[in-house]
Amino acid sequence: MSCGEFELIARYFDRATCSRRDVEKGIGDDCALLSVPEKQTLAISTDTLVCGVHFLRDIHPADLAYKALAVNLSDLAAMGADPAWLTLALTLPQVNESWLKAFSDSLFELLDYYNMQLVGGDTTRGPLSMTLGIHGLVPQGRALKRSGARIGDWIYVTGTLGDSAAGLALLQHHVKIDDPVAHEALIKRHLRPMPRVLQGQALRDLASSAIDLSDGLISDLGHILQASACGARLNLDALPLSEVVKQNFPAQQTLHWALSGGEDYELCFTVPEINRGALDVALGYHGVPYTCIGQIAPQSDGLTLLQNDRPVEINLKGFDHFGSR
């Protein structure tokens, strides 16, 4: 029996590059069969990427595969989980073998880097989109949640903010810069975000809450504040901006990108005063900067944005698929 769909799946996605011992049965049965070790909790997350909504129509398939997986890895990072297994549901308008090869090569490169195994999925015909289901493991009781922030905790972010939004604006020709190296660097920050998996794991037992920055700092910090029933004071002067963004765009634009640009996939987390020393030890080993940008406040205070130590009003919204922009 010759069936195009099954051959397709087999050819590009049934690769035995990584064979984890906790995978009893991977691709090729009605379900994958997986073992969760004792004293480990399963962490799972699902993200859909739709062509024209989450990625541009002309994106290279290698960039698309990278980003689809990186976005999901970022959710595991925000829980402090260790990546394990992936499912991929891929909807394609037609079979394009060179597209599939580039997509799957890039996907497996990143899977292998994290010692992950593709354990199942679905391939269907339709408008280009994909849904990834990512599964990670975290020691019992040590997962980072959004709900643990307490008044007085310090608010941190990893890396720099707004680069991804700047890269997207460049790709969409909404802005331009002359320096080709800076241009490339920002586009790479948009297309190839680095999930902070190791940083998330280092934050176990240290951070009181964490989230990854997918929708923009204001929006995502808002989720921590809501889940933790807190407010916050955010020091806009402290927001970490990359040199390339600072040198090429006006301050108001970079501030807007840093606060609401989205897709930076950095971690935003809170740390109690008592853990700040340990934090410096834990994250000091990593090459990724981290910056204190504010402090958790009582819920009744809401979210206060400070510039030069004075409250300012800024009208911003995070990315919202169904809301008005």
Added chain:
Amino acid sequence: MSCGEFELIARYFDRATCSRRDVEKGIGDDCALLSVPEKQTLAISTDTLVCGVHFLRDIHPADLAYKALAVNLSDLAAMGADPAWLTLALTLPQVNESWLKAFSDSLFELLDYYNMQLVGGDTTRGPLSMTLGIHGLVPQGRALKRSGARIGDWIYVTGTLGDSAAGLALLQHHVKIDDPVAHEALIKRHLRPMPRVLQGQALRDLASSAIDLSDGLISDLGHILQASACGARLNLDALPLSEVVKQNFPAQQTLHWALSGGEDYELCFTVPEINRGALDVALGYHGVPYTCIGQIAPQSDGLTLLQNDRPVEINLKGFDHFGSR
């Protein structure tokens, strides 16, 4: 901060109707946190349904939600797993509240029936489609697989075959029948397939292999034969057909539907001779008929179709999204 997307998700999908003890964190964080009990294996499966490919554009949202979940439950059934958790990635062209209410009400009705919990997902804007990730639990080493069939094992199916294909043909006005009760019954078999979850569990330790019939008997049995490196002799005269199909359509049409119609979501499984008595005890308690339709043969014999005990040639293909029909 008011964000349409998040409010939407909260309103329709964040229901605490079922709160399983093994769910440490459900909807509302970067990941769900889940506990797999000791000596249980995790069984996961993913299915995508695309509008116009897997369901008709005018399908009622309640039927769509039911079928989307039933199709995934059927994969768990084929492994003998106990349903536990669901993720739902829903892509919608626009927010239609009455559609969402009907869809989510129907989804939760079926989730509650199986004591399942919706633990995460994603809501995005785009062409109507959805990807479900289903998670079940099965005692270590007792999952049914496709690969265990051995020469001499008997081949069984649950229920009757071809009703779903007949229902689809009626919905698409490719065929018609005058009896309105029969018409309704067949359409219901297409829209509301009953996943054989309890039957799958009863087959643990008895069946040597199992699969659910999503693509059609020939195609799906083919997966068992391939995974088990076997052939089979299939007795076409024994195929279980419903009275309503037999009375309303010519024999050649019903045979075609039974062999390659797809979407029956019955179980096809193999049982060693020594377990046939135990099988009758195990499945006798269930109200679902099961029928022996053939026997596993050496791989070199391939798949032989028998009518009146004589080999016949029938040109059939299973449903293949990217193959030629």
